Amino acid sequence: MTLNQILTPQIEAGIQQLYGVTIDKVEYQATRKEFEGDITVVIFPFLRQIKGNPVEIGTKIGEYLVENTAVIERFNVVKGFLNLVVSDAYYIEFFNAIRLEEHFGYKTPEEGDKAVLVEYSSPNTNKPLHLGHVRNNLLGYAVSEILKASGKKVYKTQIINDRGIHICKSMLAWQKYGNGETPETTGLKGDKLVGNYYVKFDVEYKSQIKELMAQGMTEEEAKKEAPIIKEAKQMLVDWENNDPEVIKLWEMMNQWVYTGFDVSYKNLGVDFDKVYYESNTYLLGKDEVLKGLEQGVFFKKEDNSVWIDLSEEGLDEKLVLRGDGTSVYMTQDIGTAIQRVNDFGDVGGMVYTVGNEQDYHFKVLFLILKKLGFEWAESLFHLSYGMVELPSGKMKSREGTVVDADDLMQEMTDTAKTISEELGKLEGYSEEERAELFKTIGLGALKYFILKVDPRKGIMFNPKESVDFAGNTGPFIQYTYARIQSILRKADFDYSTKVEGITLEPKEKELLKLLAEFPVVIQDAGRTHSPALVANYVYELVREYNSFYQTVSILGEENTVLKIFRVQLSEKVGMVVRDAFALLGIAVPERM
DSSP states (O other): OOHHHHHHHHHHHHHHHHHSOOOSOOOEEOOOTTSOOSEEEEOGGGGGTSOSOHHHHHHHHHHHHHHHOTTEEEEEEETTEEEEEEOHHHHHHHHHHOOTTSOTTOBOOOTTOOEEEEEOOOOBTTSOOBHHHHHHHHHHHHHHHHHHHBTOOEEEEEEEBOOSHHHHHHHHHHHHHOTTOOHHHHOOOHHHHHHHHHHHHHHHHHHHHHHHHHTTOOHHHHHHHOHHHHHHHHHHHHHHTTOHHHHHHHHHHHHHHHHHHHHHHHHHTOOOSEEEEHHHHTTTTHHHHHHHHHHTSSEEOTTSOEEEEOGGGTOOEEEEEOTTSOBOHHHHHHHHHHHHHHHHSOEEEEEEEEEGGGHHHHHHHHHHHHHTTOGGGGGEEEEEEOOEEBTTBOOOTTTTOSOBHHHHHHHHHHHHHHHHHHHTOOTTOOHHHHHHHHHHHHHHHHHHHHHTSOTTSOEEOOHHHHSOSSSSSHHHHHHHHHHHHHHHHHOOSOOOSOOOSOOOOHHHHHHHHHHHHHHHHHHHHHHHTOHHHHHHHHHHHHHHHHHHHHHSOSTTOSSHHHHHHHHHHHHHHHHHHHHHHHHTTOOOOSOO
């Protein structure tokens, strides 16, 4: 049980006995640094039911707790805040209950619980993954792992956008200018090769527009009349009509891209339970729209197009089916959501990891699904995130100015190598071990830098700043973990004995208080879909551990019981650091 769970019924009983009233909630907060205490009860909410001076009320509740529970040793009241000092015995008991063979703070799903489906990545097959995809993948993967740890069954999915005019642009450019080259003949990853032709198309298209404008056309006319865009549009029509040659080309180039994506996903450390393809889902949803039309959820306009009016919800009218019966993205998303529930069977909610430029789209989608009467539509969440930019500015795929995900991961690994070599801490490592360590540090730096920021905020990403062995960075936390493993290797005695009856140093108590927060942090991060809560918690934990490490002797302590306790404390802090980082998809090195 958490401290809050122990104290709440005691406080409720005390107020009932002292004032004869029943309260419905106890509000806690961390005790401010300038006051003595481990946890603070906020008295002000009680004043709605108890008339009197908040200091006097706090004093009476504090006296009741000291007399009636072994957990509270003493208290002080500052205005309307009751600061409680928790006994060492409580923290020692909590500490001994942490089992090394279990994931402390993790919960398992209850029988019969519905699963949560998390969608992330969802790239196009006309270009490789870039920095924006990196944030998307890291967020989606971390939220999936955090939801699992909080006690939810989770399915990870993505939908690959493998059809449309943008795909045809790459295909056409390769057909016209590729001379039959392949990933094998060029040595390029397939997604990079295809991405090069997407850029090539744009270069040729702009050249043709310029030429037509020189002949007297307006820019708007030239954009429509350029031969290459007309060819691309015809290729899309041919694809939709199942032209065998176009389908064959489409399948070949898409497979190049999927093979390339798999390499990137493996390097990034993310995975999926099921992959959907837009080419299979783009016709879904029409039947649902027609059903909704019969139910009065949608309405038809004179041109036969189908719409929904959301003006009562503060939005506007939204098209869900064109007049010619063809679908729009909203139609597909309605159908795909329903298809996923049918596929998995036990889905009770979904999380869509998509950038904040799609906020409006998801508001509309969720409202439509609710109006169509799906129970699970009450538990849909748009994990909306801000863009990632570099000091050099915004990225553009068509112009080839994006930061390639593979290149970025390699750059992070190289940066970690340079800094590690400058620090000169690599004695005794084989070349293979060094390469693995550089990758662990580099990717840890990248992932932590991105995940420590609230998802809703934009990020200005600076690779060198993220690979720093001091401050709120991945390598600083990894280094602390490695330091703990070094202590455990040097502890050449049996430190498995259960520890009891010791008086805690202030730094030890602070560490134990932070350890006790981990289960709450997991639940909060799962509820708010924010990996940043886990990232910043683990930073606070290692910062507190380093302060403890500098303040008290561990292996040099003469008192055997205290020495055993401090080694065990180090071990359990290390375990929580490892498990917290695992939720973020970050590895920790045993040596550094």
